[in-house]
Amino acid sequence: MRIIKTKDYNDMSRKAANIISAQVILKPDCVLGLATGSTPVGTYKQLIEWYNKGDLDFSEVTSVNLDEYKGLDKDNDQSYWYFMHTNFFDHININSENVNLPNGMEPDSDKECARYDDIIRSVGGVDLQLLGLGHNGHIGFNEPAEEFKKGTHCVDLTQSTIEANARFFASMDDVPKQAYTMGIRTIMSAKKILVVVSGKDKAAIVKKAFTGPVTPHVPASLLQMHPDVTIVGDEAALSELDI
Numbered sequence: 001m002r003i004i005k006t007k008d009y010n011d012m013s014r015k016a017a018n019i020i021s022a023q024v025i026l027k028p029d030c031v032l033g034l035a036t037g038s039t040p041v042g043t044y045k046q047l048i049e050w051y052n053k054g055d056l057d058f059s060e061v062t063s064v065n066l067d068e069y070k071g072l073d074k075d076n077d078q079s080y081w082y083f084m085h086t087n088f089f090d091h092i093n094i095n096s097e098n099v100n101l102p103n104g105m106e107p108d109s110d111k112e113c114a115r116y117d118d119i120i121r122s123v124g125g126v127d128l129q130l131l132g133l134g135h136n137g138h139i140g141f142n143e144p145a146e147e148f149k150k151g152t153h154c155v156d157l158t159q160s161t162i163e164a165n166a167r168f169f170a171s172m173d174d175v176p177k178q179a180y181t182m183g184i185r186t187i188m189s190a191k192k193i194l195v196v197v198s199g200k201d202k203a204a205i206v207k208k209a210f211t212g213p214v215t216p217h218v219p220a221s222l223l224q225m226h227p228d229v230t231i232v233g234d235e236a237a238l239s240e241l242d243i
Ligand code: GLP
Pocket: 035, 036, 037, 038, 039, 040, 066, 067, 131, 132, 133, 134, 135, 138, 139, 140, 141, 161, 165
């Protein structure tokens, strides 16, 4: 596990974007596993800037996103489809046919999870998986549980996740209570994993996830077992680590 300490959020975003750029330059037809949340927004901004300068070409890239709220359609401004398009895809030359997210409007969970796992298999798995970190140690929407869920599944979001995400919705009642998420096996099968963390409020969970015991009660702790993980975090988020 490589840990890169950065000065602040902007520095974190630039360094994370550099790692993603290297992946796209070295393998133009790579599969990027992408994440939502506020942490990667600066990373996407930086990648857009470099794309506009002519330094990056996404025309052959395929993306598979981690998760989507169940019950929100693509046009809902809180859907992850909307987030990814407004924050990233609409500003680069990725082929829309190569963009993949779980379909939040599919009511049949078994059907949707099987469809999404088939897509991930058919593109040959993920080359580089970008991850944020939830305050309770969730990755994607893999919430703390008694066991690791392997494939794409439908989750009941925990109260703490609903509360954390309520800031994006008009009220707590508007936050969806379920989501589709890539499973832990899929995330762990990515060739490389890049975790971005920022802010003092993430310091305790960063310490617990990356130096504590590996347990499904802290899903991100399993990343300790992956052979190629890079954590890029600002000083505040890494402040409880002995580095
Ligand atoms: C959501 C997303 C996660 C993300 C997490 C942290 O729950 N499903 O993929 O990592 O929020 O978000 P933030 O980066 O805003 O702290």
